[in-house]
Amino acid sequence: MTRDAGNKAARPFHEFFAGSGLVSVGLAPAFKASWANDVSKRKARVYRANLDGEALHLGDVSEVDGASLPDAVLSWASFPCQDLSLAGNIGGIHSARSGLVWQWLRILDELGERAPKVICLENVIGLVSSKGGNDYRLLHAALVNRGYRVGAVVINADRFVPQSRPRVFVMGTKGKVPEHLISDGPTWAHSPALARLGETIEGFTWWNLPEPEARTTEIDDVIEQVEYDKDNVTALVPQRHVEKFRLSGRKFATGYRRTRNGKQVLELRCDGIAGCLRTPAGGSSRQYIVQREGKRLHARLLTAREAARLMGAPDDFELPGTYNDAYFAMGDAVVAPVVHFLSENALRELVDYAYVA
Template sequence: MMLQSTMFEQQKIDLSSAPWTMHEFFAGSGLVAYGLKGMFAPVWANDISEQKATVYKANFGDNHFELDDIKNIRGYELPCAHLSWASFPCQDLSLAGSLGGIHASRSGLVWEWLRVLDEMEQRPKILLLENVVGLLSTSKGNNYRILHTALVERGYDCGAIVLNASYFVPQSRPRVFILAVEHGCQIPDELVGDGPCWLHTKTAIELGRSLPQWIWWKTGKPPRRDKTLKDIVEDTAPFDKDNVLRLVPERHQTKLNDHSAVYATGYRRTRHGEQQLELRFDGIAGCLRTPEGGSSKQYLVVKKDGMTHARLLTVREAARLMGAPDSFILPGSYNDGYKAMGDAVAMPVAQFIGERFLIKIAEAVYDD
């Protein structure tokens, strides 16, 4: 037992060696902290979910993690940091959710984050908020406008970019990232354009052209991704869900028949009162979700050697789709691991934003 405990401790990932520091709100399983490793050391992290906290602590330890409701957090009690990262809840902004909006009970927790900022003696000069693309489009853009205005009123200039995890991993996962910098701080010219670029969707462009103190963030595209869905599959996992193949709709069955070999993923959806397993054949998985309800679990369908089989994605496959290495520890049940990944920020996306934007901004903003 002692040997097992020692081995477990040895597997902790050291995040402390970095030139800059950060607070991580709604930290989840810690893939943001992992992505920013060597750039921003978390001096404080928080989440309310015990399941996610278990994953975070198993990988990074618990010396800076606080398991609690953000409503109980007081800004004047937190250590100073250069960056505040907040991946606030998306349920009320997701097109698949309730669309309750920026003031609803879950997504509205962003106001608690702002309250904590207001309570700090010295706020970070750099902020980053992450959420689903519905933040920009729902309520005709008003959800974002309200949040943008709140940041500007607190003395920040900011702009929103949209980055899909599919640039890095075989998963379609577009997300909005709001980068905010204290007004008056010098931002490297290479990071600011005079108009939209590949990082801006139509809705982001419309918002940017109408809002004050908007920053047109820019950077070059990442290198072409070299992995497909096939590359993340655990070949030894048993296929035990062949019964769902009867739910494949005719148009998707035709596509399946056209392939001699294929790796596809699918979700169960209700169409015209009937359950269907809708597949995608482009070599990438659909966006991972949390595991509440059968329709939110993603299936893997593999056709090869004249046979077609189906099963759920494994937790390790979900982790690979989020860019987590196989050494990343995922304790608990299937649902625990799937939730920890389905609610996270893809690790290489956080790394890309850190390398392309955050570290360069920090070097300029805190240069004095």
């Protein structure tokens, strides 16, 4: 039985660009996907191993007919980030991949009066800065023109899990909004860049969320007991990073390989959290775990299960396929506890207010 089976009281939602399904994990038990879509067969295997596979439709979003979708009260879209990410080509929101968000908007239009009254989009923080903020302005205006009251927040996953992963969440509603969900201006959930942008947009909604309690977990809490088989890469650690690791007093650090001044280096993070997970496109995209043992350093790649834990997936969340399949599914996902936080502190209430008779 999948983890969302039998949840008949859950509010139905559409899950665009569903990936491995961590949005569904985070939105449970308040919401359950009545329909989901993704184009990746590798991610679909993970989704179907853990969630309602009948809800998932594999294929290009540009071929989806909005009129054919079942009813839903929330539309979630984690649209592709490559053209908005600092790691990508910064082509912007009209480029081939990130531009798929316009297909999502087309589908909303095709749903007509049945379009969900509450929406949430997720992307990298580059959405706020791309094209001087104009990419966000275009998206914001497109939603407002469709009748949504819209605002955005920036939440770093390191408030919930030991991974630095800041993301933008754009929320909108066609319904009433409880007074406590709106602030007069920026809060902890508005980065300086987003605050500056929001102040230039007429009618920008400053969503007011309770500040989460301090995270209690560190990288040590996700570590598996496995062999350290990449000790050779520790020769790439700059001496200043070796010293920083020693002074931290920590047993574990995380690191990525980078090119500095034409040389390969392994740069360490020694603050108890991991760097942002990436998809495994090449050697520099895989994160290392480095263990300190006296004056010696040991190294290995982050395991698939450790990656899943950093994304807030429970340990019974299945990761079928190869190591790269699992790492790909996690590195391109949404951190489940962040989604759950938004569900419990905004989305659930917005939906209930929007659908009050």
